[in-house]
Amino acid sequence: MNLLKFLILSFLGVMFISLPAQAVIEIDITRGNVQPLPIAITPLIGDSDALTKVGSVLQIGEKIAQVVTADLERSGLFSAIDPGAFINTDNTSSAPQFSNWRAVGAQALLTGGAVLEGDGRVRVEFRLWDVLAGSQMIGLRLFTAPSNWRRIAHLISDAIYKRLTGEDGYFDTRIVYISESGPYLDRIKQLAIMDQDGYNHEFLTDGSYMVLNPRFSPTSQEITYLSYYNDTPRVYLFDIETGKREMLGEFEGMTFAPRFSPDGKKVIMSKAERGNSDIFVMELATRHVQQLTTHSAIDTSPSYAPEGDYVTFNSDRGGSQQLYVMNSDGNNIKRISFGAGIYATPVWSPRGDLIAFTKQTGGKFYIGVMRPDGTGERILTESFFEEGPTWSPNGRVLMYYRKYPYDNRGGGGDTQLWSVDLTGYNERQIITPLDGSDPAWSPLLD
Amino acid sequence: MKNALTISGLFHVVLLVTAAMEIPWFDSVENSEMVIIPVEILQFAKETRTKEIAKLPNIEREKPKPPEKRPIRQAKLPPPPPKMLSTMPLPNQVQRPTKNIKVADLRSVAPEISQREKPKPPSRYNSDRIAQLLNKVPKKENVIEQLSDRLGSQDQQATSLDVRRQVMSISSAIQKKIEDQCWNPPSGALDAGSLKVRVKFYLTQEGKLARPPVADDYVRMAGSMKVAADSALRAVRMCAPYSDLKLPQEMYDQWREVILNFDPSGMIG
Amino acid sequence: MKNIFHAKFLITVGAALILSACANMGNTGRDDAPVMTDPVENIAPPMPMMPVVVDRLDPLSQEALNQVMGGMGGATVNFAYDRYDVDAAARSILQAQATWMKANNVNVIVEGHCDERGTREYNIALGDRRANAVKNYLVAMGVSGSRVRTVSYGKERPVGTDQDANRRGYTRVN
Incomplete structure (x- = not known):
């Protein structure tokens, strides 16, 4: 028996160490x-003699390349190679000299040109190349009025981002926020709007009354916000195209913390009446109002899930401010935050996988994310004070605002807009003409 | 040669008979301690030439599971270094300074966009978390050295083990180069961690790509899956030529054709 | 007046002339006892310009309300962190406010304010709670609810960098 055992085991041993000759590793x-x-x-190449109101077509092409470069760099997912290092700068429609681009370390290459059309529009063509494979990944042609060249640039950035990351981009978007100015005991707060990179900045209110909490509609055409017009704080609707303002309903108490539903047909908000804040939703077409929470605690900062089937909100019903999720009809309320400290301003990601929040503990403030069931909490940034995250439409970047401490000479207390991506590493300030707070990111523009 | 075949045939018969008669007993042996095994292997290896062993490819293919129980196999699974539990970020995270410089250049062109990054090094929170995200897989530096050390101590004479060892170090060398220098997994996609890609490529004797690498099902891919495949193909191309690995010429047959299974699930949660 | 001493004099002319000097030694390190006579002589000329302030007040003005507690602060009550209950100190102020309101036919707006260490939206709700706590107390003291409106400014109108002072209810004459 032992011999047999020995032989069999020996045989198996041989099997284990044997190798085929034509092996595939x-x-x-x-x-x-x-x-x-x-x-x-x-x-982008272009004719320096073809003039438009915003410069020659050549200049437009150069500026577009600069904006695309800035967009992609800011995402943290790309590093643009210094044009000074380029071996060949000639940019023709024929296939590039890939070896030269590989030599400067490029893995992707953008080439293209701009042409002035007979109707006064600019035609921009571009190609994205896979340098290592020597093949084209995208080729697109866009037309627009010359003055609109920034959008062309952002659309190109979005196309590149999508092809190289697999996710939609977020460059052709706008930010509405609260512009702040003046000494800290007398801050002027105005509604302002700008492109996601800070350009095309415009004030929407004059600062004679305070405004807060602006949010975009899913079409990016309307903003809902809290206005202290006539010293009567109420939720308003603002039409960006027409500039028309409208109070959303007449209530005894104040309304605040508004947000559109994902279909744009409703606005969910808090209403404070006789010291108690609950969550209500208003159908915009009929102005019909439905009360979703009835607790004596503070219920505020509601935000819909992207499918509109759930709502996350902030409540101190458990004794301290925590995050909750409920069905969009107000049923089935569940607490989801259980970490140390208090949690506020939950905002559901447009891709549904995460809820971003403000957290306060140990004298500091944090922006973080967790799954809608409350698991997987991750802190992305921390500072003396920061709050109010808003998601980029692709659910990869958060913008929020920071407030800096007062100094002892009556200064400080300034506010700034910042963004961070989900890695927590790529943290950047968004420069605004004055101070900024309460940013809200638009969806991708049409 | 003839002897070897005869012995092999005899063993086949014995194995079949035993398997038919006493399967339960067979199992019990498999599960028991097998201290003597390495010794037996060495004995056979002496008499057996590589090429003959290589004639059993079909059996070979079924082997991946059993060997894991064997002490020898441990060499393939170096124990995870305690480093992975620390909060230290991987060295590759130290890329911010360069970016800052480039970014600063841009700034002069478009001053109103701040490219300012966090002035301080990443906070402890961040590094903790990123380290958790990216450090899931133990660092395998010196894999080849570890392998050589471990294997070297166990086996001095076996030619077949030499072959095995060399194939393993060829694999390790290619793996190390791709992982350390060439693969930039796409991290942007929602499902980034689940995007597994299988890429096949052929090498010339000089270590160059004999033809473009191919990802399984590439033509049917779209969206983030395609992006993942692109990143894998880029990695293979980036790393070419593989001549710097000094892959043994006499074993060209072993590394002519390479399949890489790209799996970011351990890195991207 | 010597600059080394930061001296503030409050002079009120009433039944008697009361002079109170508050010398802030700060950390000047000087131990010299302030000589009271010098400053008195120096500031003597403006004394005729200090009338009995309360007499001049419009009884329905904000200043009048501010002084219901015999000085400044009669319009403001403070709250503890994340609280909106009216404590004993606040109650005595609100009792004075209620007495004053019942004697004078004025309407007021009660503002609710919070410190700056919280999120905007929650603080608006908390400010509303505080404003209503004040209103409820005034009503309980016999003031008609229709004369008291509430508004919450959340954390948007701080009075200073002292966050304790920012947690407040402020009664404003409408």
Whole structure:
């Protein structure tokens, strides 16, 4: 018996160490270096004699390349190669000299040109190349009025972002926010709007009354916000195209913390009446109002899930401010935040996977995310004071505002807009003409 | 040669008979301690030439599971270094300074966009979390050295083990190069962690790509899956040529054709 | 007056002339006892310009309300962190306010305010709670509810960097 055992085991042993002659090596690759993709962005070629109101077509092409570069760099997912390092700067419609681009470390390459059409519009063509494979990944042609060249640039950035990350971009978007100015005991707060990169800035109110909590409609055409017009704080609707303002309903108490439903047909908000704040939703077409919470605690900061089937909100019904989720009819209320400290301003990600929030503990403020069931909490940023995250339409970047401490000479207390992506690393300030707070990110424009 | 075949045939018969008669007993043996095994292997290896062993590819293919119980196999699974539990970010995270410089250049062109990054190093919260995200997989530096050390101590004479060892170090070398230098997994997609891609490529004897690498099902891919496949293909191309790995020429047959399974699930949660 | 001493004099002319000097030694490190006579002589000329302020007040003005407690602060009550209950100190102020309101036919707006260490939206709700706590107390003291309106400014109107002082209810004459 022992001999048999020995023989069999020996035989198995031979099997285990044997190898085929024509083997295919199969290797599992489980690690990599997540780092920005090196991309070379050439200035779009154009005719320097073809003049428009905003400069020659050549200049427009150059500016578009600069805006695309800035967009992609700001995302943290790309690193633009310094044009000074380019070996060949000629940009023709024929296939590029890939070896030259590979030599400067580029893995992706943007080439293209701009032409002035007979009708006064600018035609922009661009191609995105896979340098290593030597193949074209995108080729697109866009037309627009010359003055609208920034949108062309953002659309190109979005196309590149989508092709190279697999997610929709967020560059052709706008930000509405509260512009702040004046000394800290007498702040002027105005509604303002700008492109996601801070350009095309406009004030929407004059600052004679305070405004807060602006939010975009899903069409980006309307803003809902809290206005202290006539010293009577109520939720308003603002039409960006026409500038028309409208109070949303007449209530005894104040209404605040409004947000559109994902279909744009409703506005969910808090109403404070006789010291108690509950959550209500108003059908815009009929102005019919439905009360969703009836607790004696403070219920505020409601935000819909992207499908409109759930609402997350902030309540101190458990004794301290925490995050809750309920069905959109107000039933089935569940607490989801259980960490140390207090939680506020929950905002559901447009892709549904996360809820962003403000957290306050140990004298500091944090922006973080958790899954809608409350698991997987991750803190992304921290500072003396920060709050009010808003999601980029692709659910990858959060914008929020920070407030800095007062100094002892009566200064300080300034507010700034910041953004951070879900890695928590790519944190950047968005420069505004004055101070800024309460940012709200638009969906992708049409 | 003839002897080896005869012995092999004899064993086949014995194995079949035993399996038919006493399967339960067979199992019990499999599960017991097998201290003597390595010794037996060495004995057979002496008499057996690589090429003959190589004639059993079909059996070979079924083997991946059992060997894991064997002490020898441990060499393939170096124990995770305690480092992975620390909050230290991977070295590749130290890319911010360069970005800052580039960014600053841009700023002069478009001054109203701040490219200012966090002036301080990433907070502890961030590094903790990123380290957790990216450090899930143990660092395998010096894999080849570890392998050589471990294997070297166990086996001095076996030619077949030499082959095995060399194939393993070829695999490790390619793996290390791709992982350390070339693969930039897409992290943007919602389902980034679940995007597994299988890429096949052929190498020339000089270590160059003999033809473009191919990802399984590439033509049917779209969206984030395609982006993941692109990143895998880019990694293979980025790393080419593989001549710097000094892959052994006499074993070209072993590394002519390579399949890489790209799996970011351990890195991107 | 010597600059080394930061001296503030409050002079009120009433039944008697009361002079109170408050010398803030700060951290000047000087131990010299302030000489009271010098400053008196120096500031003597403006004394005729200090009438009995209360007499001049419009009885329905905000200033009048501010002085219901015998000085400044009669319009403001403070709250504890994240609280809206009216404590004993607040009650005595509100009792004075209620007495004053019942004697004078004025309407008021009660503002609710919060410190700046919280989120905007929650603080608006909390400010509303505080304003209504004040209103409820005034009503309980016999003031008609129709004369008291409430408004919450959340944390948007701080009175200073002292966050304790920012948590407040402020009664404003409408």
